[in-house]
Amino acid sequence: MKLSREHVIELLKEGKRIDGRSLLDPRPIQMEVGVVERAEGSAIVAMGKTRVLCVVRGPMECVPSYLADPEKAVLDVAYRMATFSTEERKSPSPSRREIELSKVIREALEPALMLDRYPRMMIRVYCLVLQADGGTRTASINAASMALAYAGIPMRDLVASVAVGYYDGKILVDLNAAEDDICADIPMAMMPAYNKITLIQADHIFPVDKIGDVLKVGVNAMKKIYELQRETLKKRYIDIARELGGE
Amino acid sequence: MVIRLKKSSVRIVVPGEVIATGQNYIVKGAVSKGLDGCVIANRIGLLKIKGREITVVPLSGPYIPKRGDSVIGIVVDFSVVYWLLEINYVWRARLDASDYLKRPFDASRERITDHLKIGEVVYAKVAHIERGMAPILSCREKGYGKLEGGRLISINPVKIPRVIGVKSTMLESIKRITEADIRVGANGIIWVKAERPEIEELVEYAIKKIEREAHIAGLTKRIQKELMEGMRRIHRGK
Numbered sequence: 001m002k003l004s005r006e007h008v009i010e011l012l013k014e015g016k017r018i019d020g021r022s023l024l025d026p027r028p029i030q031m032e033v034g035v036v037e038r039a040e041g042s043a044i045v046a047m048g049k050t051r052v053l054c055v056v057r058g059p060m061e062c063v064p065s066y067l068a069d070p071e072k073a074v075l076d077v078a079y080r081m082a083t084f085s086t087e088e089r090k091s092p093s094p095s096r097r098e099i100e101l102s103k104v105i106r107e108a109l110e111p112a113l114m115l116d117r118y119p120r121m122m123i124r125v126y127c128l129v130l131q132a133d134g135g136t137r138t139a140s141i142n143a144a145s146m147a148l149a150y151a152g153i154p155m156r157d158l159v160a161s162v163a164v165g166y167y168d169g170k171i172l173v174d175l176n177a178a179e180d181d182i183c184a185d186i187p188m189a190m191m192p193a194y195n196k197i198t199l200i201q202a203d204h205i206f207p208v209d210k211i212g213d214v215l216k217v218g219v220n221a222m223k224k225i226y227e228l229q230r231e232t233l234k235k236r237y238i239d240i241a242r243e244l245g246g247e
Numbered sequence: 248m249v250i251r252l253k254k255s256s257v258r259i260v261v262p263g264e265v266i267a268t269g270q271n272y273i274v275k276g277a278v279s280k281g282l283d284g285c286v287i288a289n290r291i292g293l294l295k296i297k298g299r300e301i302t303v304v305p306l307s308g309p310y311i312p313k314r315g316d317s318v319i320g321i322v323v324d325f326s327v328v329y330w331l332l333e334i335n336y337v338w339r340a341r342l343d344a345s346d347y348l349k350r351p352f353d354a355s356r357e358r359i360t361d362h363l364k365i366g367e368v369v370y371a372k373v374a375h376i377e378r379g380m381a382p383i384l385s386c387r388e389k390g391y392g393k394l395e396g397g398r399l400i401s402i403n404p405v406k407i408p409r410v411i412g413v414k415s416t417m418l419e420s421i422k423r424i425t426e427a428d429i430r431v432g433a434n435g436i437i438w439v440k441a442e443r444p445e446i447e448e449l450v451e452y453a454i455k456k457i458e459r460e461a462h463i464a465g466l467t468k469r470i471q472k473e474l475m476e477g478m479r480r481i482h483r484g485k
Contacts, residue, residue: 152290154262157262
C-alpha cells in the first residue's frame with residue numbers, strides 16, 4: 001500500500017510517524033564491517049530500508065597524477081545509486097545529484113582523516129546505494145567512516161551522520177523518503193569526540209530560530225549512531241576471540 | 248601531574264576513543280592528541296598500558312616503508328642499471344644493480360637481465376626513503392639477495408610483528424618445529440621454503456591463523472600445538 005502525502009502530514013500533525021516510531025527515534029540501524037574481502041576496508045549500513053555499501057581502497061597511486069598533492073593524500077569519494085535502488089530504474093550514468101553528493105560526503109569526512117600521513121597518494125571511497133528510502137547521504141557517511149577506520153587509515157574520530165526534519169513546529173529524526181518529501185530536510189554529520197560538526201545542509205524553508213533545537217536533536221541522535229559504529233568495529237575483532245572460547 | 252587512565256588492561260580501541268586524560272605519559276603507536284590535551288586512538292588497535300606508557304598497536308592498515316625495513320619484493324620491471332620491485336606499497340621500489348651485486352655494475356659490459364628477471368623474488372633492505380616517493384632498496388648487507396623456490400604468503404603488514412613475536416619467539420618456534428627456511432618481509436610478504444610442499448602448506452596455514460588471531464592472547468602456544476600436530480600428521484603420511 002502506498003501512503004499518500006496527506007496521510008503522512010496528518011500523522012505528523014498528531015506527532016506520529018508512518019512507521020510507528022516516535023519523532024526523536026532513528027530508524028532501526030544495522031551495521032557490519034569487513035564485508036568485502038578484496039578491499040582494504042568495507043562496511044554495509046542499513047538505516048530502515050535505506051541500505052548502503054561502502055568500499056575503501058588505498059592508499060594508492062594518485063590517478064590522474066596531476067591531482068597528486070605533495071603535502072597530503074587526495075580523498076576521492078564516488079557516491080552512486082544502483083539502478084535497482086529506486087522505485088523507477090535509475091540511469092547508471094552519474095547524475096548531477098550523485099556528483100554533488102560525492103563532494104558533500106568527501107567534505108564531511110575530510111576533517112576526520114589524517115591525510116597528511118600519505119603525501120602524493122589517493123584514498124578511494126565508493127558508496128553504492130543498494131536501496132534508497134531517504135537519508136542515503138547520511139547512511140553513506142556512516143558507512144564510509146567505518147570502512148575507513150576498518151582499512152586502518154589514521155582518523156581523528158569516526159564521523160556519525162543523521163538527517164533531521166522540521167515540519168510545522170515538529171522536529172523529527174532520521175527521515176525516510178515519504179517524510180523527506182514534505183519536511184525541511186537538514187542532514188548533518190559530526191565528530192563526537194571533538195564536538196565538531198563536519199556537515200550541515202538544509203533543503204527547505206524552516207524558521208531560523210529553530211536551528212538550535214534542530215542541532216540539539218541531531219547531535220543526540222548522532223551520538224547514539226556513533227556508539228553503534230564503535231561497537232560494530234570492535235565486535236568484528238571480539239567475534240574472532242569468542243570463536244576460540246576466549247574473552 | 249596526575250595520570251588518570253580509563254582502564255588498565257589490554258583492550259580494543261577505535262578512532263576517536265579517549266584513552267587517558269591529563270598529562271605526563273609516554274605515548275606510542277596510533278595515538279594522537281584530542282580535546283583538552285587528552286590522548287585518543289587514531290586507528291583500530293590494541294591498547295596496552297604499562298605504567299606511564301600508552302601504546303596502541305594497530306590491527307589494520309597499509310604498509311609504509313621505513314628505513315632499515317627488511318622487505319620481500321617481486322621484480323616487475325627493469326631499466327639499464329636498476330630493477331623495479333613490487334613491495335606492496337603505492338610505488339615500486341628501486342633496486343640498483345650495484346646494490347644487488349655488491350660490486351660496480353658496468354652496463355656496457357653486462358646485461359641487467361642476466362642477474363634478475365621479471366617475476367623473481369628478492370629479499371632486500373630499505374636503504375632510503377623519501378616522503379611520497381619511491382623507496383630505494385639494497386642487498387649489500389649479509390643475508391639479503393635472491394630467493395629461489397619456495398612460496399610466498401601475503402598477509403596484512405600490521406600483523407608482521409606478531410608473526411615474528413616478542414624477541415622473535417613465534418618465528419623461531421615455527422622454524423624449529425617445521426625446519427623450514429622462512430624470510431619475513433615487513434611489507435606483509437613472507438617467503439617459505441621447506442623440504443616438502445605439505446610443510447610449506449602447514450606454515451602458510453599457521454601464518455594465516457596468526458594474522459586472523461593476532462589480537463588474542465596465548466597465540467604462540469596455540470600455534471606451536473597446531474604445528475606439532477601438523478608435522479606428526481605429515482610424517483605419518485610419509
